[in-house]
Amino acid sequence: MPGLDFKFLERPKRRFHCPLCNRIMRDPVQVSTCGHRFCDTCLQEFLSEGVFKCPEDQLPLDYAKIFPDADLEQQILSLPIRCIHSEEGCRWTGQTKQLKAHLSVCSYNVVPCPNRCPEKLARRDLPEHLQHDCPKRRLRCDFCEKEFTGEAYEDHQGLCPQESVYCENKCGVRMLRMLLPQHMLSDCPKRKLPCRHCTKEFLCDTIQHHHLQCPRLPVQCPNKCGTPGIAREELPIHLKEKCSNNEVLCPFKEAGCKHRCPKLSVGKHLEEAVQSHLFLLCGVVNRQRLELRELRHCVEESSRNFDGSLLWKLSNYSRKLQEAQSKINGCVELFSRPFYSHRYGYRLQVTTFLNGNGSGEGTHLSIYIRVLPGEYDGLLEWPFPYRVTFSLLDQSDPSVTKPKHVTETFSPDPNWKNFQRPRPIAMNTVRGGCLDESMLGFGYPKFISHQEMMKGNYIRDNAIFIKASIDVVQNIIK
Numbered sequence: 001m002p003g004l005d006f007k008f009l010e011r012p013k014r015r016f017h018c019p020l021c022n023r024i025m026r027d028p029v030q031v032s033t034c035g036h037r038f039c040d041t042c043l044q045e046f047l048s049e050g051v052f053k054c055p056e057d058q059l060p061l062d063y064a065k066i067f068p069d070a071d072l073e074q075q076i077l078s079l080p081i082r083c084i085h086s087e088e089g090c091r092w093t094g095q096t097k098q099l100k101a102h103l104s105v106c107s108y109n110v111v112p113c114p115n116r117c118p119e120k121l122a123r124r125d126l127p128e129h130l131q132h133d134c135p136k137r138r139l140r141c142d143f144c145e146k147e148f149t150g151e152a153y154e155d156h157q158g159l160c161p162q163e164s165v166y167c168e169n170k171c172g173v174r175m176l177r178m179l180l181p182q183h184m185l186s187d188c189p190k191r192k193l194p195c196r197h198c199t200k201e202f203l204c205d206t207i208q209h210h211h212l213q214c215p216r217l218p219v220q221c222p223n224k225c226g227t228p229g230i231a232r233e234e235l236p237i238h239l240k241e242k243c244s245n246n247e248v249l250c251p252f253k254e255a256g257c258k259h260r261c262p263k264l265s266v267g268k269h270l271e272e273a274v275q276s277h278l279f280l281l282c283g284v285v286n287r288q289r290l291e292l293r294e295l296r297h298c299v300e301e302s303s304r305n306f307d308g309s310l311l312w313k314l315s316n317y318s319r320k321l322q323e324a325q326s327k328i329n330g331c332v333e334l335f336s337r338p339f340y341s342h343r344y345g346y347r348l349q350v351t352t353f354l355n356g357n358g359s360g361e362g363t364h365l366s367i368y369i370r371v372l373p374g375e376y377d378g379l380l381e382w383p384f385p386y387r388v389t390f391s392l393l394d395q396s397d398p399s400v401t402k403p404k405h406v407t408e409t410f411s412p413d414p415n416w417k418n419f420q421r422p423r424p425i426a427m428n429t430v431r432g433g434c435l436d437e438s439m440l441g442f443g444y445p446k447f448i449s450h451q452e453m454m455k456g457n458y459i460r461d462n463a464i465f466i467k468a469s470i471d472v473v474q475n476i477i478k
Contacts, residue, residue, distance in 0.1 A: 006096055007082040016076055018042050019056055024076060030069040034059055037069055066340045085109060088122075197231075203292035221245075255280040305339035308470040310350055312336045315463045317354070323360075333357070338372055341470040346384055347374030350468045351441060360445035365392070365453065367408075368443030369468060383419040387411045391467040392448055395460040404456065406448050418442045 006024060018025045020042035027040040036056045038046075040275065043055075043066070050062050062299050077097035084099070085108035092102050097413035103109045107124035113127075121129055130137060139153040141147070144163040161178035168180070169190035175183060184191055186319040192201040198216040211217060217231035223245040231236050239246050249256040250273075251266070257280060261269055270277075315332065324332040336350040353366040360366045367390050374380075388410055394403035412419040418441055448458075458464055 006079075006099070007084060007086055009080040009082060009093060012076075012079055016072075016079070020046060025072070028069040028072045028076070029066050029073070031061060032065040032067060033062070037072060040068070068446065079195060083108070092315075093475065140214065177375065252277045252280060255284050305337075306343040306345070308339075308341050308345075308472050310336055310339045310348075310468045312350060312466045312468070313463055314352070314354075314466065317459055317462050317464055321354045336466075336468075338449070339468075340374070341386060341471045342401035344376045344379065345374075345472070346377075346380060346386075346470075347372040348468075349441075350390075350466065351443075352466060353445075357440075358445040360447070364446040364449050366443065366445045367447045368441035369391075371419060371422050373424050377421055383414045383416075384412050384422040385414075387471040389469045389471070390444065390447065391466040391469075392453075392458055393467060394457055396457040406452075406458070408444055408447060410442075412442070 008024075008243045012024055014221050015037075016024050018028075018039040019036070020038055023039075025037065028037050029040045029043060030037045031054055034054050034057055036054055038055070047061070050283060053059060054061055073408045077095065079096050079142075080093060081096050081099060083092040083102060083106060086092075087108060090106055090108045092106065094102060102470050105123075108122050110120050111123050111126065113119045113121070113129060113134055113136070115130065117134050117136045119129060119134070135154075135328055136149050139148055141148065141156060143160045143164075146156075148156055159177075159409050161176065163177050164174055165173075165177050165180065167173045167183060167188055167190070169184060169188050171188050171190040173183065173188070187204075189205045191204050193204050193207050194201050194209065195214055197211075197214050197218070208317055213232075216231045218229040219232050219235060221227050221230055221235070221238060221243055223239065223243050225243045225245045227238065227243070231326050239325070240248075242263075244262070246263055246265065247260050248263050250259040250261075250269060252273075255277065257273070259269055259273070259278060320334065331357060332353055334352050334354065338349045340347055340348055349370045351368045351370060353361070355368040355382055356362055356364040358369075369390075371384050390408050392406040394405050453459060453464075
C-alpha cells in the first residue's frame, strides 16, 4: 500500500526493512544472484544513477535476475498494525493488508466533501460540514424563497431585494430593500445635499440653516463699490485690499509713512512722495545694519570655545579627499572654527590637508595649528608658550577593542615666526582662496599616511575626527 506509513504493534524484524530507505519494504524485489531484497522503487532510483551494482555487496546486477518477492510481501502484509489515526483516537488493529479496507470506513480518516467543495476533513466531521459549513450545500432564502448553494447564499444575505430593512440614514422608515435607493435619493429627510455655493454636503433638513452662514454665499460690499458677487468669507480681504472706496495706509507704512488715502489715490501719493520715501528707507537700512552688526557679534560670542580644546569633525571625507587630490576648488587646505586656549587667552585655528602638504603631499594627512589675531593679544605673553597636542581619533567601539588614537605633541619654538604675536590678516596674504605660505602655521606634514588610515578605524560613516588641545599651565596666586 504505497503512500501509507504503518504503525506496527511490534517492531518488525530487520529483514523486512529496505537497506536503501531503512523503512518497511514496499513491493519488495529480490536479486537472485545475491539474495538481497529492496523496495522496487528504491532499487529503480539507485539504478537510474548509472550504478549497476548491488547496493549491499557491490556485485554486478542484471535486470533479468531481479524478481518480485511475493512471499516476503505476504509476510509484510500479515504484520499486525494499528490504524494510522490511532493518535487521534481510532482503536482499530489488524493486519497490514486489512488497513486499506479499514480506512474506507474509519471515522478518523480524511475524505473529500461529497459535494465537491475544496474541503477535506475527517469522516466523522462530514455530517456537520454538510449541514452547516459546506459552500456547496443547498439553502432557501426566507424572503424571496429562491434556492442557493451555501456559498451563493452567504453572498445573497444582506442583498435580497425582498427583505424589509430600515433606512440607512436612520430617518426611521422601514421598507423593502429594492425600494430603498429611490427613497434615499429623493424622499429621505436625512439625505445629504450639496450646497450650491460651497459644494459641501449637509442633511436635507439643515441646509436652509447653513445658507444663513455659508462662507461662499455672495454678498454686497458695504462700501457700495459696485463689485458683484463677493463671497462672504472674502469680504474682509476685499475691504482691506481690493475695495476702491476703502481707505488704506501708504505701502511705505513700515518705513514710517503715515499717509492714508482711498485705494485709487495710492498711485498718485507714491509719485508725489518719492523723495520722502527714499529718506525713510535710508533710515531703515542704517538701523538694520547696526542690528546685524550687533547680532553677528552676539553669535560669535556665543560660539566661542574657551576650554583649550577643539574636536573637529570632517564629514564627507571621501569627496573632500577627491577634491584635494584633483584640486577642484583650488585650495586644498581645510580650516576649523577658531577656539581659545583659555578664557581671555590665545585665539587659535587648526588646518589640515587631506591629501598632504609639502613632504607629505599625495601620501599623508597633514595637520597644522595657527595663532590668529585675538581680542586679548595685548595682555598675553609672547611668543605663544603652551604645548600643543594633535590627535586623529580611532572610532572603534571601546567595548570591543581599545581605541588606538594617533597622537603627536610638541612644545612651541620661541624663535619660530608662527608663534610670535600675529598681525591682522591683510587681503594681500590671501591667494586663490587660501592663505599665503607664511600663514601656514606649525604642525606635521606627515601626521599619518593614507595607508595607515585605511587599515585602522579612523574613517567611519565617511567622517574623521581631529582633536587639538592646549596644555595651559594655570598660575596660582597665593
